[in-house]
Amino acid sequence: MGRAMLLLVSGLVIISGIIQMNNTKRTELLPARTVDKYYEQQARNISGSLIDKAINNLLIDMEWEGTVTTNDNYSGEGTLTTSADPDNPLDEYKVLLTSSASYGGYTAETQVLMSRDSFSKYSYFTDAEKLPDGQEIWWWDGDEVTGPMHTNGTFRMSGSPTFNGFVSSPNDWVGYTGNEDSNNPDVRHGSDTPQFNEGANFNLNRTRDLPSEEQLTELANLASTGGITFAEDAELEFYIDSNEGFVKRIKDSTETSYQLSDYNSIISVTGQAKVKGIVKGQVTLHSTQKIEIMGDILYDTSPIDDVNSTDLLGLVSEGNVIIDKDAHTDNGSSNLTIHASIMALNTSFEVEDWSSGDPRGTLNLLGGIIQKNRGPVGTFSGGSVKSGFTKSYVYDDRLLQTIPPSFPRESIFSIVYWKDNPVVKSDN
């Protein structure tokens, strides 16, 4: 018994000795580690501040290039430089910000890739959620949208429409049962419950402005230096011959064909453009006035059937993009299919005679719509279509990464990635 007690006490003494030694060692190391941690953090903070400063510069002036260096306001030293994206050095719409900052012998480096995204990434974009005549449009039960959505106006929700892509706006949405004059979200939303399955931000600090006239002039200039231009109204049809993509212009029963691969993929019409056909390759059709869709516009290889399809079409109208009232009859059915990313700057993508006549079939759109004002494609009552088309819009997922040639870009940069490289301690 006495021997056991002796062993127990000896053990406790040894253990408490070990703990005491460790505590002493920790007390010695802790200040040093704390100081190191502080230096590391300072270096990291300075590096991040330089990046923030550069991002702010880009928000004010999207053409900004240059360097940012630390001054007396910073506790350490550092420099930020801008350069091209190393993976795509020729992409003028991307800029890599690299900042390097030192403090107390520690150096932190941060790299942020910024990009001016193309409007084509949106499945749905409006400047205002109103018809050109001022009527406001509601998203209803049964509406289901995929891909990124944005409005500079205010989304109006009735019931539980479903959004399977990120939704954004500078303004909070208003519910059918809510009160739009209220700033209290509960009152504003009422009992309506839209489903934002990929998240949403209704508190953006600025609008996303539609492309400037400069960008449209640039598009027309690109067409006139290596693309296809028409100085007056043009009726165009895309087609395939010998596995090559062509576009033909039909004028007074005369057809003139252009092999798309002989040009720089931009077609510009000074006037109105009528278009339909099968697209092989990547093309952007720009028109200074309206673009009228006369029949199906299909990719040679639909990305739904083959994810590796490279066929891509952008339609950029400085007027409306209108579906001709007889477009659905061109293929002998009551339906119409369009594969394209569509931009209508003045003002809408809409259907001719949308409010009259018997209901047509289904309007199948694979791509996205970017427009100043939301345009009408038909009317409905009690869940059934009364005039115009039934909508079936599917987002072309490739548009998240791939852009129709020279499709207009947003005027602001967004962050592609933010990379904090490990903090390094200098040898000295």
Added chain:
Amino acid sequence: MKKIFLLSFFLFIPALILHAQTTVTFNIDLKAMMKDSTFIPGQDFIQVTGSLYPLGNRRAVRLKDEEPVDSVFTAEVEFSRRNNDENLKFNFEIVKPDELISEKGRRTITLTGQNIIIPPVGFNSFVR
């Protein structure tokens, strides 16, 4: 010279004020309602109600099928410039001798000071 200036000033200002009013032309296509006798011309009438004066809960404006007679009923309503930038909530109602039929959806427009023509959609039909 001073007189000319004053005269043009007094002529110009009222013109500006008048111009700043919003005239809304309400249109509704009742072909479908006539077909199934939900609306019987001569017996029933169609009216528009709204949230801003001169429309209101107890103030409705009747629409008429004027030349050309095509089942599209029309009424013009002027809104004061004081209402510019305000949202006008409005709906159509069919008034029958013993029944009032209201629409089941919401219609809204923003008054801008410029004339607005509401395209003729059907009763209880909404744009999408």
